[in-house]
Amino acid sequence: MPSIRHYLSIATPLDKLLVLLASLLVFIDWGNGLLWHTFGSSFGFSASIKLLLLLLLIYRGWQLNRQALHWPLALMLLMLPGPLYVLWLTGHHYGLADLQLISKSAALLVALAYFSELARQQPQAFLRWLDGVFAASFLLLFVNSLLGLAGYGGTAYQPMDEVAQPFLGVKGFFISTNELSGLLLVLSCWLLVRSWQALRWFYPLLSLAALSIAALLLTKTGLFGVLLLVLLIPILLTPRAYFYAKRQWLLGLGAILLGLLMLLLWHLSSVLQWVGIYDKLQFAYEQRGIMGIILSSRDYYLQRNFTLVAERYPEWLQLFGVGQGGLRLHLKKYFIELDLFDLLLFYGLAGGLLFALSFWRVFGLSAGALKKASAAGPVLLLNSLLLLVALLAGHVLTSGMLWLPWALINAALLAQQALPRALALTLLQTETGAADERSA
Numbered sequence: 433m434p435s436i437r438h439y440l441s442i443a444t445p446l447d448k449l450l451v452l453l454a455s456l457l458v459f460i461d462w463g464n465g466l467l468w469h470t471f472g473s474s475f476g477f478s479a480s481i482k483l484l485l486l487l488l489l490i491y492r493g494w495q496l497n498r499q500a501l502h503w504p505l506a507l508m509l510l511m512l513p514g515p516l517y518v519l520w521l522t523g524h525h526y527g528l529a530d531l532q533l534i535s536k537s538a539a540l541l542v543a544l545a546y547f548s549e550l551a552r553q554q555p556q557a558f559l560r561w562l563d564g565v566f567a568a569s570f571l572l573l574f575v576n577s578l579l580g581l582a583g584y585g586g587t588a589y590q591p592m593d594e595v596a597q598p599f600l601g602v603k604g605f606f607i608s609t610n611e612l613s614g615l616l617l618v619l620s621c622w623l624l625v626r627s628w629q630a631l632r633w634f635y636p637l638l639s640l641a642a643l644s645i646a647a648l649l650l651t652k653t654g655l656f657g658v659l660l661l662v663l664l665i666p667i668l669l670t671p672r673a674y675f676y677a678k679r680q681w682l683l684g685l686g687a688i689l690l691g692l693l694m695l696l697l698w699h700l701s702s703v704l705q706w707v708g709i710y711d712k713l714q715f716a717y718e719q720r721g722i723m724g725i726i727l728s729s730r731d732y733y734l735q736r737n738f739t740l741v742a743e744r745y746p747e748w749l750q751l752f753g754v755g756q757g758g759l760r761l762h763l764k765k766y767f768i769e770l771d772l773f774d775l776l777l778f779y780g781l782a783g784g785l786l787f788a789l790s791f792w793r794v795f796g797l798s799a800g801a802l803k804k805a806s807a808a809g810p811v812l813l814l815n816s817l818l819l820l821v822a823l824l825a826g827h828v829l830t831s832g833m834l835w836l837p838w839a840l841i842n843a844a845l846l847a848q849q850a851l852p853r854a855l856a857l858t859l860l861q862t863e864t865g866a867a868d869e870r871s872a
């Protein structure tokens with residue numbers, strides 16, 4: 433069975449470099465935060481490496497799978513005219529920020545185009561490599577949380593004058609709490625799947641570690657997303673025949689779980705106080721009701737930002753977007769933090785199409801693999817969670833940390849689909865070699 437060392441031995445030097453950079457990207461983000469917390473600046477450490485990686489992915493992806501890159505690259509170009517026009521019109525200094533955000537938003541599709549080909553060509557090696565990379569990355573997140581508890585790095589949230597919050601969460605040396613929550617979902621999903629399939633006794637320990645990290649981050653994305661993954665992945669990976677055979681036992685277990693859920697809801701305020709987010713949620717509810725809790729007041733910024741753009745810019749320019757600069761000139765908080773609406777405001781119709789194309793491709797890949805890839809159900813659940821987060825909390829498609837792991841976990845489904853064929857070819861080659869030896 434070929435290992436990643438075998439894969440690297442037959443890859444081009446450029447492929448070796450791309451795999452190496454992809455292996456280290458979460459560690460690079462952590463190092464970027466370490467520099468920022470230590471010196472007050474990251475000196476462009478992570479941004480420069482990611483730019484190099486993205487350019488190389490485009491170059492190599494165009495050689496291997498150019499058809500998958502036509503639309504992403506075309507939409508990237510169409511996202512430029514509006515921001516460039518506002519830049520020329522006003523002379524602001526935010527053009528680099530737009531280039532970075534456009535690159536981050538399209539990076540998922542670029543990475544997916546390249547790594548999908550690698551997954552098809554070397555499925556066994558790809559899955560082994562992915563297991564190692566995700567396990568090491570998750571371990572880094574766990575150690576980072578321990579460092580955060582010890583007082584190193586930063587808190588997950590800044591203090592609020594209106595809320596007396598005794599615990600502000602920990603994010604360690606990572607910079608963005610929300611992006612770290614999305615990364616935790618992707619890593620946890622794959623490792624929970626592999627643990628349930630091959631190392632089931634480790635599943636509770638891994639679940640506890642993931643939930644602990646999520647609880648320390650104090651984000652709704654992390655807490656509820658990881659909890660859903662922990663509860664639903666075993667169900668998705670269990671054959672239907674098992675449920676039918678054990679239906680009486682499962683009904684009893686379901687009744688117990690329903691009772692525990694009712695007990696949890698009955699004491700929800702105490703649980704939220706214990707976690708440390710009760711005061712913050714109560715303040716949001718008092719200000720804007722239940723939508724204030726769900727959207728964290730993003731509905732207010734949505735209305736305000738769209739109103740400002742409609743009042744200050746012509747309709748034809750709104751179709752192309754006004755860029756980040758078009759809003760930063762007038763607003764201190766110019767991000768709504770809802771990915772679809774941010775991309776629509778900044779980059780117009782092209783930004784909205786890029787959002788739709790990204791989720792269309794990952795949903796098409798995961799839904800199409802349901803009958804052939806064992807991890808397809810959990811990955812489809814993950815993609816659904818990330819779509820919900822993108823629409824309600826943001827920091828998914830516009831995240832600089834999430835795009836590569838998200839592309840890798842979807843590409844892994846192609847590796848799982850190609851695996852039976854790869855095993856058959858390996859067996860055929862073995863039998864052919866044995867026949868040749870007998871003939872000799």
